[in-house]
Amino acid sequence: MRRTEVRLSGEGGQGIILAGIILAEAAAIYDGANAVQSQSYGPESRGGASKAEVIIADGEIDYPKVERPDVLLAMNQEAYDKYAPSLKDDGIIVIDSTNVTAGGTPSFQASHVRGGPITGLARDLGREIVANIVALGFLCAVTGVVSRESLEKAVLARVPKGTEDLNRRALAAGFSAAQAEASRV
Amino acid sequence: MSAVPEPTSAATGRSRLLQGNEACAEGAIAAGCRFFAGYPITPSTEIAELMSEMLPRHGGRFIQMEDEIASMAAVIGASLGGAKAMTATSGPGFSLKQENLGFAAFTEIPCVIVDAQRGGPSSGLPTAPAQGDVMQARWGTHGDHPAVAFCPSTVSEVFELTVKAFNTAEALRTPVILLMDEVVAHMREKVALPSPGEVRVVDRPRPSVPPGEYIAYGPPPGAPAGDDAYVPEMADFGTGYRYHVTGLTHGKNGLPIGPGPEAEFLVRRLSRKVEKAAPQLELNRNELVDDAEYLVVSYGGAARSALRAVRLAREMGVAAGLFRPTTIWPFPFQAVASLAAKVKGILVVELNLGQLSLEVERAAAGHCPVQQYGRVGGELMRPSEVLDALLRLTGRKV
Amino acid sequence: MGDIHRYLREYYMPHIWCPGCGHGIILGAVLRAIDIAGLDQNNVAVISGIGCASRATGYVDFCTLHTTHGRALPFATGLKMVRPDMKIVVLTGDGDTAAIGGNHLIHAARRNIDITTVVFNNSVYGMTSGQYSPMTPTSRFATTAPYGNLERPFDLCALASAAGATYVARSTAYHVRQLTTYIGRGLAHKGFSFIEAVSQCPTYYGRRNRLGAAPAMLEWQKRNSISIEQAKDMEPAEREDKIVTGEFVNQTVPEYTEVYAQLIGRLGRQGESR
Structure with a gap:
């Protein structure tokens, strides 16, 4: 049975948990796989560490937590430093290079680290708040854990009415950045 | 939040x-x-x-x-x-x-x-x-x-x-x-x-008799004589049935009573009505128990780890099975007792220092060893921890 | 005026109240007010907590609910929410309402939910044989105040008023006609109505404080009661031992279950237009 463990991490206010829900819905509702999503957060609504976990499988999911992620999204330095060492040997880390400098932990190969200026791209779109959607686009393009069509449907089903176009552009910006980055690697 | x-x-x-x-x-x-x-x-x-x-x-x-x-x-x-x-x-x-x-x-x-x-x-x-x-x-x-x-x-x-x-x-x-x-x-x-x-929806038994004949805590009409586990019919307030509800020990008419056989009957009836329904309430979602030599008993979130551990144990050749009650009260005493007579040991996995394990021990009644694996630090136990505890129970080296 | 015996469960008598207790007078006032209001006996729920006063629910022939200590108002709130058509009366004592149920009182008043609360205030915990309550005056004696009460009592009507009750009145067992009138106005009022009825407990409070038997205590209620107008002209020291009777609040404010029904109506219409 295929089981992919995804950990999304950053700080409160970055939309980490919503990103986890959207990813899980893309997998479970639109791709037809199974998914379990869970999260942990501190007592702060803004700031403080935030973590969402998504497990995607084509069969039953028993243990619902991530043990060693296949995919890690690190939206700030603290999250990167904390979770990068837990990555599976052949896992992939996606970093927001606006906030994160990779390295310092040489236990995995640099080729496992994929990054783009996620928060910067969101600022370019005029709304930093869509950084989580940019990140999902980037992560989807790099890892293929869900299909792009399903991800877009899941994003549009969850975001507030009137912001669909902004979020569609955020998703596309993430995809383009990943493709541009891939051509450099 | x-x-x-x-x-x-x-x-x-x-x-x-x-x-x-x-x-x-x-x-x-x-x-x-x-x-x-x-x-x-x-x-x-x-x-x-x-x-x-x-x-x-x-x-x-x-x-x-x-x-x-x-x-x-x-x-x-x-x-x-x-x-x-x-x-x-x-x-x-x-x-x-x-x-x-x-x-x-x-x-x-x-x-x-x-x-x-x-x-x-x-x-x-x-x-x-x-x-x-x-x-x-x-x-x-x-x-x-x-x-x-x-x-x-x-x-x-x-x-x-x-x-x-x-x-x-x-x-x-x-x-x-x-x-x-x-x-x-x-x-x-x-x-x-x-x-x-x-969705199957059940409603409370409402009065089948007019207000003049209604006895709030009496046996429902048609209950067998001597029924000591009945569920009385319940009238909604404001429907013409005037009666008294009190947290004091009460007689069949709902009014307070003192010590004696009627008080004894009431307290016993309440427990009996649930005991009587226990077989219908019992629902155990078990995995791999039929040929199990070692039984893991777990419920709620902890059972997700336990299930993985049981599967990992099977991969290692240990005949483990998961007994997962979804009704924990009333406790499925007979089901655990009969499994305890068949297996070599029971591991209870729960996020506490030993609560349902006390019931499991009572049910096992010495037929097999019962151990408990718990966590109380706010983290769901990992499957590997449960597996280690299970292997210790089997006497294997971890 | 009809015969109030039809509202009594006489088969459950005798009641537990001591000879001379003021509670029977107050319960009589409640039943007369219900009778005068012409309420449908089947559509009245009478709810109480724990204590001497709260035993009243056992003796009256309505839908009656004798709850846990201090909790009559939240039980009543739940019933009123799902049965806004029912008339809900809460009968409670001073310990039940002012101590263990104090939080429930202020929030029921704040919501302005349509419940009529009558507090039988005898200044003492009678059921447990005479401990001091939040309504025991300073320096009075009780079994748990053997050297005199060190605490200050509440002004319950001021408390209910401040919390937002929309009908607030006080009377005494002695002034039973006035009390009946206030309870009747509370029943007719749409919103949270609060009536403090000063009662006498000759067995515990009266005896320990050498206030005499029930007639003397009723005389004391008569002598010491002053109207709101009289109280206005008095110095605080003069007012100290007095019972200020009258209507403190009587105002119209949207009632909670009606406001909720409007919400349901609004959402229903939105659903239809979708």
Whole structure:
């Protein structure tokens, strides 16, 4: 049975948990796989560490937590430093290079680290708040854990009415950045 | 603590990704719940938030009371008015509910209490899971009283057992506890919600006799002579049946009585009516137990780790099986007793220092060794930890 | 005026109240007020907590609910929410309402939910044989105040008024006609109505404080009662031992279950237009 463990991490206010829900819905509702999503957060609504976990499988999911992620999204330095060492040997880390400098932990190969200026791209779109959607686009393009069509449907089903176009552009910006980055690697 | 906008609806008949707490609210609406009183507390607050949105759309009513005690009281008052009623809380609030939970048990007023267990004791770990309220669900309120508690392990089961909690509360006229934990309450999974017509809904037995012949706590008409486990018929307040409800020990007419055989009969009847229904309430979702030599007993969120551990053990050639009760009160005593006679050992896996394991030990009655593996630091145990404990039980080197 | 015996469960008599207790007078006033109001006996719920006064629910022939200590109001709130058509009367004592149920009182008043609360205030915990309550005056004696009460009592009507009750009145067992009138106005009022009825407990409070038997205590109620107008002209020291009777609040404010029904109506219409 295929089981992919995804950990999304950053700080409160970055939309980490919503990103986890959207990813899980893309997998479970639109791709037809199974998914379990869970999260942990501190007592702060803004700031403080935030973590969402998504497990995607084509069969039953028993243990619902991530043990060693296949995919890690690190939206700030603290999250990167904390979770990068837990990555599976052949896992992939996606970093927001606006906030994160990779390295310092040489236990995995640099080729496992994929990054783009996620928060910067969101600022370019005029709304930093869509950084989580940019990140999902980037992560989807790099890892293929869900299909792009399903991800877009899941994003549009969850975001507030009137912001669909902004979020569609955020998703596309993430995809383009990943493709541009891939051509450099 | 919901920072995320949640689209909500009644059961729609299609697959949705739902949080355990959302599935609980959906299950309640599907079961006919039309009143909710609550007080904010992590990790159950989403249930109150959803009910505040959904109930008025279904002609029901929501109220946020001044405290947990008042919430439980309001739920009982609403149930007496004929509405299916629920409250939701977590450990600290569950402690406060106990006073009126006992009142509901003694006066036989149906209601559902959700306890999304979090790390304890006291304020403990508000956003972290635990299963430390298992014995409180059984014995938390003073005096001898019956207890019914269901423990879901999946989000689908949260929906299913919420409906069952209402149906059981109504059928038996007793409070029913949905004993969730933070793992299940906050995790999201795909749930295929049944359409409203597909949900079996039970209503309390209402009077089959006119007010002049109604005896509030007497046996229902047609009950066999000497029935000492009956469920009395329940009249809604304001329907022409005038009667007294009191938390004092009462006779069949509902009015207070003193010590003696009638008091003895009442307290025994309440426990008997639930014991009598226990076989119908029992629901064990077992995996790989038929040929098991070692049995893992686990429930709620912890059972997710236990199930993985059992599968890992099988891969290693250990004949392990999972016994997973979803009804923990009444405890499935006979089922555990008969398995204990067959297996070489039992490992109880739960997020506490040994609560349901006490019942398992009683049921095993020395037929096989019983060990408990628990965690109380707010983290769900990993499958590898359970596997190690299981291998230790088998005598293998870890 | 009809015969109030039809509202009594006489088969459950004798009651537990001591000879000379003021509670029977107050219960009589409640039943007369219900009778005068012409309420449908089947559509009245009478709800109480724990204590001497709260035993009243056992003796009256309505839908009656004798709850846990201090909790009558939240039980009543739940019932009223799902049965807004019912008339809900809460009968409670001073310990039940002012101590263990104090939080429930202020929030029921704040919501302005349509419940009529009558507090039988005898300044003492009678059921447990005479401990001091939040309504025991300073320096009076009780079994748990053997050297005199060190605490200050509440002004319950001021408390209910401040919390937002929309009908607030006080009278005494002695002034039973006035009391009946106030309870009747409370029943007719749409919203949270609060009537404090000063009662006498000759067995515990009266004896321990050498106030004499019931007639003397009723005489004391008569002598010490002053109207709101009289009280206005008095110095605080003069007012200290007095019972200020009258109507403190009587105002119209949206009632909670009606506001909730409007919400349901609004959401229903939105659903139709969708």
